[in-house]
Amino acid sequence: MGNIVVSPHDKEGQHHMMATPTSNNPNGGSAATAKNKSEITVLLLGAGESGKSTLFKQVQFFHGVGITHDQERIELIEIVRLNVLENAKNLVAATQHLNIPIEQPENRETAKLIINSLNTNDLEDPSWSKRLYSLWKDAGIQKAYENREKFQLYDSTEYLFENLDRICSDKYVPTVVDVIRTRTKTIGITDMKFDVGDGKQLRLVDVGGQRNERRKWIHFFNTVDAVVFLTSLSEFDLNLYEDNGYWRVKESLRVFNEVVNNALFYKVPFVLLFNKRDLFEKKIATKSFSKYFSGFNEAEEKNPVACIEYMTKLFLNEITEHPLDTVSVKTLSAIDHDNSKQVFEEVKQFIMTQQHRE
Amino acid sequence: MSATTSTLAVDKSFSATTTNIPLSTYTTEQQKLLLSLRDYCFSYEAFLDEPETKQALLQFMKIIHCEESIMFLDQVNEYYRKRSAANKWNALQQIFITFFSGNSVHELNLPQRSREVMEQSFMDLNDKITLKTPTNSSNASNSTLQQVNIDSSDLQECEEALKKAESYILVNMKEHVFPMFLESDTFKQFVCKKSKQFLNQIGTVRNLSHSCFVESLMDMKSCEITVDQIKMIKQHVLEEKFWDCIYSKDTCFAFLSSNKYILGEEESKKGIYFAKSQVIFPYTVEQMMNIMTNTTIRLASDKNLDSIKIVGYLNKSGGDLLSSPPKKYKSSESLSSLNHSPPASPHSTHSNHSASSDSLLSLNKLSGKTRLATVLTHEVYKLVWPVKNRYYVLAQSMVYDTTDKLYIVAKKSCEPPNYKLSEKDAIKALDIGAWIFMPVMVDGKEHCKYIELIGTDLRGSLPNFIVHKIVKTRAKNFFRETMKVIKQTKCDMYTRPANSSGYFETLDENGSIAL
Numbered sequence: 053m054g055n056i057v058v059s060p061h062d063k064e065g066q067h068h069m070m071a072t073p074t075s076n077n078p079n080g081g082s083a084a085t086a087k088n089k090s091e092i093t094v095l096l097l098g099a100g101e102s103g104k105s106t107l108f109k110q111v112q113f114f115h116g117v118g119i120t121h122d123q124e125r126i127e128l129i130e131i132v133r134l135n136v137l138e139n140a141k142n143l144v145a146a147t148q149h150l151n152i153p154i155e156q157p158e159n160r161e162t163a164k165l166i167i168n169s170l171n172t173n174d175l176e177d178p179s180w181s182k183r184l185y186s187l188w189k190d191a192g193i194q195k196a197y198e199n200r201e202k203f204q205l206y207d208s209t210e211y212l213f214e215n216l217d218r219i220c221s222d223k224y225v226p227t228v229v230d231v232i233r234t235r236t237k238t239i240g241i242t243d244m245k246f247d248v249g250d251g252k253q254l255r256l257v258d259v260g261g262q263r264n265e266r267r268k269w270i271h272f273f274n275t276v277d278a279v280v281f282l283t284s285l286s287e288f289d290l291n292l293y294e295d296n297g298y299w300r301v302k303e304s305l306r307v308f309n310e311v312v313n314n315a316l317f318y319k320v321p322f323v324l325l326f327n328k329r330d331l332f333e334k335k336i337a338t339k340s341f342s343k344y345f346s347g348f349n350e351a352e353e354k355n356p357v358a359c360i361e362y363m364t365k366l367f368l369n370e371i372t373e374h375p376l377d378t379v380s381v382k383t384l385s386a387i388d389h390d391n392s393k394q395v396f397e398e399v400k401q402f403i404m405t406q407q408h409r410e
Numbered sequence: 411m412s413a414t415t416s417t418l419a420v421d422k423s424f425s426a427t428t429t430n431i432p433l434s435t436y437t438t439e440q441q442k443l444l445l446s447l448r449d450y451c452f453s454y455e456a457f458l459d460e461p462e463t464k465q466a467l468l469q470f471m472k473i474i475h476c477e478e479s480i481m482f483l484d485q486v487n488e489y490y491r492k493r494s495a496a497n498k499w500n501a502l503q504q505i506f507i508t509f510f511s512g513n514s515v516h517e518l519n520l521p522q523r524s525r526e527v528m529e530q531s532f533m534d535l536n537d538k539i540t541l542k543t544p545t546n547s548s549n550a551s552n553s554t555l556q557q558v559n560i561d562s563s564d565l566q567e568c569e570e571a572l573k574k575a576e577s578y579i580l581v582n583m584k585e586h587v588f589p590m591f592l593e594s595d596t597f598k599q600f601v602c603k604k605s606k607q608f609l610n611q612i613g614t615v616r617n618l619s620h621s622c623f624v625e626s627l628m629d630m631k632s633c634e635i636t637v638d639q640i641k642m643i644k645q646h647v648l649e650e651k652f653w654d655c656i657y658s659k660d661t662c663f664a665f666l667s668s669n670k671y672i673l674g675e676e677e678s679k680k681g682i683y684f685a686k687s688q689v690i691f692p693y694t695v696e697q698m699m700n701i702m703t704n705t706t707i708r709l710a711s712d713k714n715l716d717s718i719k720i721v722g723y724l725n726k727s728g729g730d731l732l733s734s735p736p737k738k739y740k741s742s743e744s745l746s747s748l749n750h751s752p753p754a755s756p757h758s759t760h761s762n763h764s765a766s767s768d769s770l771l772s773l774n775k776l777s778g779k780t781r782l783a784t785v786l787t788h789e790v791y792k793l794v795w796p797v798k799n800r801y802y803v804l805a806q807s808m809v810y811d812t813t814d815k816l817y818i819v820a821k822k823s824c825e826p827p828n829y830k831l832s833e834k835d836a837i838k839a840l841d842i843g844a845w846i847f848m849p850v851m852v853d854g855k856e857h858c859k860y861i862e863l864i865g866t867d868l869r870g871s872l873p874n875f876i877v878h879k880i881v882k883t884r885a886k887n888f889f890r891e892t893m894k895v896i897k898q899t900k901c902d903m904y905t906r907p908a909n910s911s912g913y914f915e916t917l918d919e920n921g922s923i924a925l
Contacts, residue, residue: 123448127589127592130584131585134581134585236582236586237519237582239519239583239586240471240474240475240587241475242474245430260519262519264518264519267517268475293521293522294521295522296522296523
């Protein structure tokens, strides 16, 4: 998939920064010792719902950890079903909030049950598959769904509703795709380690992205050998989960600025991943991209490459301290297994090569 | 980078959420316990109720930096314990400052709306209280120490907001933290020092798992055989990982179980090895069943088997213990149809049965707990002097399994109520066992793969090497001797035996079940 090569930038000052001796960095030793370490710590950073955990789960999956076994996925039945209920609740709440009535009386009944009493165990009964699907197809709910930028809804909503016949059965075992698609809000940190050859191990650290979670990031900054920063391409029309009046893109840019210019990261390779490319391409087909970016040429707004190039510039403009030749930019569709595998492999190569150069 | 940096305490090449500590660092007992964890379904709610597990969870959450969630739940509990409105208000203020304020290190990760609702109601209440409480200018700062003028109805809105936040945090922990905790070293190190009883307190054994099977072996009293029990026995027999092959020649195999098992409530807890033999006979499944279940042939061919008598019968799904199989299942109708039917016929015979209205009904409400038709027998085995004779009281049930297309007889020791034993000079022994008959095609002809599970506790000392030897010798000779019996016998292999010690009666009643 589209790989954007960052060429030495037009900003003059950059090369100066590169020449700056490490002594400027109060904790400069961290990166310097990295080259001989047997463990390479890679942080996945980014604002909430940028796809850090999805990528993390994919990497686990490539390495045969956790979700590959049926038995382990059985544990996740309830989580998938909780996702279904949460999505259903959010949609029903949205119809009230947006003042769009649910049209069919029997769907209104279903909606009432969802809000008041339905729990995950009920979903073992296949009759719920029909009822929930019928609700999902209700003109009112669909209209609310079309306006989903106005409220908080998971990306996996459509997928889960389309798979209800499997999920609402007492024989249900979540598939790998189901697990990748379910949203759980990461709190604290999650990590995994795997061998990358040369007797080295890569430790991948996943973190929560919401504002309160970001305060915890500092715990790991000292030991970092590389940063992978994720941002969602499809968030251009969305507001924050933790602050509904705040534009997500603005938040992502702010977080990116803080991280990329952090003195602790001067010397570490930095990867910027534009995630959710799949959703993004679907979205710009029906929504105006230029409406949200005054500096963008409206004539180009249906061209994903042009849009992504624009976003890239926007992000790279935030870089004031980090040497640009240790920054790599890529696009990603983390729910796509093959794409994740390929992109993560490239990211790994980039990091290893940078490490080697040290 | 100095290694003493406080934040490194956690980072020291320690992976918090994936297992690092190899299994080999645990003792054998602990390893066994850890391996059996997969068989448990742990209850998140029980973990929060049980102080020890909660403590371990807190420890884990500190390692992964999300302890604020569990701390919050604790403080909310504290809040509910307060009686007076004034005390509640104090607790609420503490909670608000610690978990909702944007500057707090313990700020919760909440959706904007839940946080806002809480902020709003808290501010409203705060204003109200400030207005209500007369401010003696001198000690305005001591307002919390003074009796504030407040009653519980004032707290209502805040309490609702608090409950919303609490339920949100509970769900988030359940979805995100709990599954990771179960996989973590923190949990493993905690739980490996615990007993099975403790595990049962914080979780339930997953239905049909190996642990569940092991647990079911403790019951050697009940006379019932349920669908789940047969399922577990079948799984155990067919699952390769539970067995070590100790002999193989041509199509004959002998296995010993990799683990020891305890039958009944044996006090010494020594346990026994199970034996399994597997043989392919050049006869059809039907022919082999007719031979192997024929009581006359069994008595004649098994040098040790001294007597078999039926001492009771239980109907499928309910009813009292009968003294013998009911007449209608003893009728010879099915025998005649069997006479002229193709190999798979025993199955088709009783699927005719299950087409009848009442068994169709029972098929619909068939569950794992459904009790199967079971025959109770008393069998005496003579052993070589000076070893004393052994006798068994067994519950046995036969069904056709539509999943793997096989017939299975499951047997286990039992203690029928009011059953008077009159066995002199014999020791009561315990047994769990199975006979499995499944069709295999050899050169285009149906042959019968016969698998036998023997899990017998002779209750008396027999050295391991003798058990080993017996199993091996038996497997070696089993095929040859059975073939000899078949050739010698005058019995018609195409006819159901008139006396099958009740096996066919249970099969007729049980019919086909997807195991």
